[in-house]
Amino acid sequence: MPDLFPLCPECSSEHAYELGALLACPMCGHEWSRDAEEPTADVTHVVKDAVGNVLADGDTVVVTTSIKVKGSPSGIKAGTKVRGIRLIDPVNGHDIDCKVDGFGAMLLKSSVVKKA
Ligand SMILES: [Zn+2]
Structure with a gap:
């Protein structure tokens, strides 16, 4: 089984299912938003060199x-x-x-x- 849904934050049940924009747990009735669970990956720290070039991992x-x-x-x-x-x-x-x-x-x- 692919691990599509996170565990219920209330009871750790693995039977959470999608309910519109929310996730719902049939075991304890808890509903929560998956978005809130995910860290905001877009806010990355931009590193620039001495003249303003954006640096990336692996650069020389x-x-x-x-x-x-x-x-x-x-x-x-x-x-x-x-x-x-x-x-x-x-x-x-x-x-x-x-x-x-x-x-x-x-x-x-x-x-x-x-x-x-
Ligand atoms: Zn639950």
Whole structure:
């Protein structure tokens, strides 16, 4: 059986059925709106690079300014290419999760990169 309907939020019955715009549970009589259950997926965080290009997961970017890295004498130099970025919910202003050659996994700010 495909899992078409969510469980009843009242009694966890799996016998909910569609009743117009609502879902209804024959076990306890509870009725609810499926829309309210779903998170608003349209409100996504748009991440833009230093010049306003919209970035996406998997993009290759170029670092536009030197970045100091703890434990590294040189840090990341401007012009360093970073492949396969992943956008994340901002952590202290850092909204890109990536791996930098020679440095490993780290977080970057979208304001210091440019889409390659
Ligand atoms: Zn129920």
